Amino acid sequence: MKKAILLLLTLVISFSVTAQEESSWWVFGRRAAIEFTPNPQNRSALPLIANSTIDQDEGVGTISDENGNLLFFTDGQTIFNRNGDPMPNGTGLLGGTSATQAAIIIKAPETAGVYFVFTAGNGNTSPMVYSRVEMALNGGLGDVVPGVKNIVLLAASSEKLAATIQTGSNNAYVMTFGRSNATSVSTGSGDNNALFAWEVRGIAGPNVSFVLPAPIAQSANGGLPYFSTPLAATNGDRGMLRVSPDGTKLAIGTQNLTNQGLFLYDFNPGNGQFSGAGLQLDNGPVYGVEFSPSSQYLYHDISSSFSPTATSNRKLVQYDLCDQANIISSRNEFADITGGSRGTLQLGRDGIIYVTRWDQSWLGSINPETANPVYNPTAIDISPGQAQQGLPVFVQSSFASSFTVNDQCQGDATEFVLACLPQVAASNWDFGDGNTRMVTGPGIVTNTYASAGTFTVTVNVTNVSGDVRDFTQDITIYENGIVDPVDVTLLDYCDDDNSGDEIVDLSQFTSDVLGTQDAATFNISYYANSVDADAGQNPLPLNYNATLGSNTIWVRIENNTSPINDGCSAIGSFVLTVSSVPTVSNIPDYEICDDVSQDGVEDFDLASFLPTIAAQAGNPVDVDYTIHESQADADMNMGAIDTTVPYTNTMSPQVLYVRLQNINDIDCFGTAPFNLVVLNAPTLGTVANIEVCDDAPLDGSSDFTLSDQDATVANGSTGIVTYHATQADAESGAAALPNVYTVSGTETIYARFVNDAGCSGTTSFDITVQAAPAIGNAPDLTNICDGSVDLNQNLFELSVQDTAVLNGLNPADYTISYYTTDSDAQNATNALPLSYTVPFQSGVTTDLLFARLENNTTGCFNTSQFTIIFERCEIVFPEGFSPNNDGINDTFSIPGLAEQYNNFTLQIFNRNGTVVYETSASNYEEFAGIPNKGALAGDGLLPVGTYFYVIQYNDQDEEDTASWVYINY
The missing domain is CATH 2.130.10 (Methylamine Dehydrogenase; Chain H)
Structure with a gap:
């Protein structure tokens, strides 16, 4: 079938x-x-x-x-x-x-x-x-x-x-x-x-x-x-x-x-x-x-x-x-x-x-x-x-349509789509314009018509079953519009009344857009954007209200004889520019610092100042700037100053006038004054010369924080202070010294001050590092062990060290003082009395004291240290005591034991070898005849008799002691 x-x-x-x-x-x-x-x-x-x-x-x-x-x-x-x-x-x-x-x-x-x-x-x-x-x-x-x-x-x-x-x-x-x-x-x-x-x-x-x-x-x-x-x-x-x-x-x-x-x-x-x-x-x-x-x-x-x-x-x-x-x-x-x-x-x-x-x-x-x-x-x-x-x-x-035709516009690729395309095995096309094409398979076929007109398209179609059909269809190709360029001299306008917009008659562009194309065949319309132009919707009124700035106008040219939905159309655009009357106000002064001549006359680079004027004006487009010496010259655009060479002022301040000219409209301009000002150099404060002592290490140099002098240099003005090693560097601002600067001997420092206006000045001052006195090294001091010594209070006469500390210097020019720490000596705090009494330090054989030698004129000082040597004194052990509370020899007292040994133990034995008493450096109590060990511990006085004791010093430099003591009442 x-x-x-x-x-x-x-x-x-x-x-x-x-x-x-x-x-x-x-x-x-x-x-x-x-x-x-x-x-x-x-x-x-x-x-x-x-x-x-x-x-x-x-x-x-x-x-x-x-x-x-x-x-x-x-x-x-x-x-x-x-x-x-x-x-x-x-x-x-x-x-x-x-x-x-x-x-x-x-x-x-x-x-x-x-x-x-x-x-x-x-x-x-x-x-x-x-x-x-x-x-x-x-x-x-x-x-x-x-x-x-x-x-x-x-x-x-x-x-x-x-x-x-x-x-x-x-x-x-x-x-x-x-x-x-x-x-x-x-x-x-x-x-x-x-x-x-x-x-x-x-x-x-x-x-x-x-x-x-x-x-x-x-x-x-x-x-x-x-x-x-x-x-x-x-x-x-x-x-x-x-x-x-x-x-x-x-x-x-x-x-x-x-x-x-x-x-x-x-x-x-x-x-x-x-x-x-x-x-x-x-x-x-x-x-x-x-x-x-x-x-x-x-x-x-x-x-x-x-x-x-x-x-x-x-x-x-x-x-x-x-x-x-x-x-x-x-x-x-x-x-x-x-x-x-x-x-x-x-x-x-x-x-x-x-x-x-x-x-x-x-x-x-x-x-x-x-x-x-x-x-x-x-x-x-x-x-x-x-x-x-x-x-x-x-x-x-x-x-009826034997094939679908898409895009019937001259110069475009017109598409031909056969009905029942999947059943097509081959097609032989005659497009009616001299072009033919043989196509194998069910493809979409295109032909580009170079001219407009009606063309009889015939196609011989062979389907997959081998059946052959011929189709003939007349199609019309319509002339495609071309958007010709618009005369650029028509695109710039001036908002003369400062209303913020300008009415522009868009119809004046129609003849340019058409060019040589037939006005009866093509319609021209104008749009606010490409989407509307492409769709042909929301056209602009011909009396278009163009706003300040750039107004992109899209134009559509379409063939009004074409039944194609897009009308064989083309779109393009041009830009209408509406410039406001260029104005500027409150132009900042053009300021230059006076040179060393301080004569109030300088050369001004006016070309470099023009961007400042433009920025103050809001950088309007299509504006040229000229500068004049009078308001009349600016209004008439006469006597413009040549800004390619420096301009020398005649007074300070001096008024000049800028003319802002819209390049698209000679009647669209504005003027404004501004001042040329020559600024005086800043007045700097006088910095006193600085003398300081050499500090540790005593190397003849010292660190200085230069910014400590900023306030003096600035002299009450605001700006930036820098310090330099030479006058030339200070004048140019080159090679600024670090804020913390090391000085050796005497150096001249050059200060540069730049105020907020950018004007600068220089001054200088000296920094001298004073040498510290040459202090001598005092000999060591040793405690005295004699019959009158009190191990709880060792006395040292520190003045015996003065001669050594002075090291040959005149004592009238210097002050000597002694300290227990180097920090106190450096800061001259907590000085010791010359008769220095210090308790015996159990277990310590030496200690340090520090001498400070200060120049009475410069205040510079030096320090040295010496050693105090603590020697142990001989201990005398009593052979007996009477614990009868009469206040005489009531205890087994061993003077110097506890003061000189900090790790000893003492044990007392009866004649049977039993420990009856025991004490040590950490809890030392003198033996009063009352046992604290053994069966009789704490039970009254021991009997009269001889007892034996052993002292262990627990010190590698001291032999232990073993002896006896007699208790009698």
């Missing part, structure tokens, strides 16, 4: 783009109308919305002339002229008040100004009839020809009408769905089960057009005047009948309770023959049906609702018809609309399928030439009208 169908399609199909203009106006629903203007550049982004007088729930018909001007429209009962008034003989037509496709209008094939209006009634009991309208009647507004009104073709039919153009001619086929036993005089009986087709014929010579009264005999049905639809046997009166734009497919949608659904048949637009077994695509309630312009895709809705409710539902479904064996499996249910209801789907001349919405002021839309369509519920606002179930139906071949 697939092969037979494809063989049937092996014919030459020619499409006329101009036929689409007849569908430019749609009048439908409840006083709703839209216009698809032939020239999209003369409309907004959406079709023009207009009011009408129609009020029809379902089928309507509308027709425009070949230029897109509305001629008349009908609801199936009345024909209204373009003014919305009923034609004189245009009432009483037999179309249904609630018929799915109540009317369709077909242009007479060979008779200009003549149209046939076909109508169908409600249900299955009303006839299919036609009436003839001639536009020459009724003063050019048209009327139904008397005697050619309601001419019956079929006594009873369903609510379905469709039409297509006969291949190779201007004739047309009109068709319906009805009962097989119905005729022009008999309504027949039973369900609708047959397809009928009639020829609308024209004879070119005498320019005669008519409708053949007999249906075309169907060879597939034994020559009978109908084609049986066994799989579509139904009472299906509601729902659309659609023929594909290429005339080869027929779809029947039915929304009845029995055998409802969508059925697909074949049709031969060359001879009016139906064929096929009726492929059932859906078994739901189908009302709206439509093909894509290429006939590749088939769309329908599914809805049982007459009018929408909150819970009603409407689905939209797509099929790809390219692969005959897999049409059903290509089903794509792409929209599920809550609150939707049944309604017509109708192709527009823009290639979009529009979807009617009950009682809504919006039409939905589907972009049909894609495998992934998207439903847009708010595509066109038709308010204040409202849509109902019906949209106008047209001769479907008016919308």
